[in-house]
Amino acid sequence: MSLPAPFLATLRSPLVHFFVLGGLIFGLYGLTAAPDAAPPRDDVITLTEVEADRLADDFYAGWGRAPTREEARALVRDWAIEEAMVREARALGLDQGDAMIRNRLRAKVEFLAEAPAATLEPDDATLAAYYKANAADYAEPARISLTQVLLPAAVSQAEAAALVAELRSGADPDGVGRATQLPPRIEAMALPALDRVFGAGFAAEVAGLAPGTWAGPLTSAYGPHLLRLDSVTQGALPQLDTQREKVLADWRYDEARRMRERYTEELMSRYRLVLPGMAEEDE
Numbered sequence: 001m002s003l004p005a006p007f008l009a010t011l012r013s014p015l016v017h018f019f020v021l022g023g024l025i026f027g028l029y030g031l032t033a034a035p036d037a038a039p040p041r042d043d044v045i046t047l048t049e050v051e052a053d054r055l056a057d058d059f060y061a062g063w064g065r066a067p068t069r070e071e072a073r074a075l076v077r078d079w080a081i082e083e084a085m086v087r088e089a090r091a092l093g094l095d096q097g098d099a100m101i102r103n104r105l106r107a108k109v110e111f112l113a114e115a116p117a118a119t120l121e122p123d124d125a126t127l128a129a130y131y132k133a134n135a136a137d138y139a140e141p142a143r144i145s146l147t148q149v150l151l152p153a154a155v156s157q158a159e160a161a162a163l164v165a166e167l168r169s170g171a172d173p174d175g176v177g178r179a180t181q182l183p184p185r186i187e188a189m190a191l192p193a194l195d196r197v198f199g200a201g202f203a204a205e206v207a208g209l210a211p212g213t214w215a216g217p218l219t220s221a222y223g224p225h226l227l228r229l230d231s232v233t234q235g236a237l238p239q240l241d242t243q244r245e246k247v248l249a250d251w252r253y254d255e256a257r258r259m260r261e262r263y264t265e266e267l268m269s270r271y272r273l274v275l276p277g278m279a280e281e282d283e
Helices: 005-012 014-032 049-063 069-091 099-119 124-133 157-168 191-198 202-207 240-268
Strands: 143-150 185-190 214-220 223-233
Touching (some): 049 069, 099 240, 124 240, 143 202, 157 214, 157 223, 191 202, 202 223
Antiparallel strands (some): 143 185, 143 223, 214 223
16 A cells, blocks of 8 residues: 655655654664663753754754754754753853853843743734824824025124025025035925934924024034925824834833733742842842
């Protein structure tokens, strides 16, 4: 009787070879061990299914394919060497007092505490409430279009007023002020970007000008300017559906943070802290 084709394809899979090979290697180790080695011992290294899966997944992630028989043997042996060396390092106390190891262990525990958040699926009402509560993070900023002229740093108020009058009378802005690499015309720049270009607080001053008329001087990080506010587009909050993936990711991030904080609080409640310079805290 012939075997079904899917079953034959499975038997030919390099992944199957990988797991079978791993089992044979450690099975052979068990056969050659001393007869009294039946109870679990610290000198027995066993490749679990979880570790085998991780080795296969890591190889596939790096190479985009399953390992060959030779590569599988090398993976299994390298894992066994690593496990033996880790045990030896612990036996020698090399894991004690090492800041890098401490930080790594802390990070792994924090990851375990917050990992469930990655699969949480809030209902629509919960996500909508989160979106509303954090609307400022998702709102499109107001945008400003303006024309500007940079004046000499030592310009007087009277000189600036005279130039404003000329511009209001129709003078060409290109013939006023001093040379600069700043663009004379700025189109639909977001308010936060305007502050980044000209300095903190500049956007709020510009937004307070009367549209369509020259005014100034307003001082930026570059010096005094004469400006004409050409248009202002008010910010708006997009529909949740257009931002759903980002909002969901942010919600999960906040949930992970809360999970970590709750876990940390519960964990620390198990201990009595005696810390230099601080009052002793009881359980």
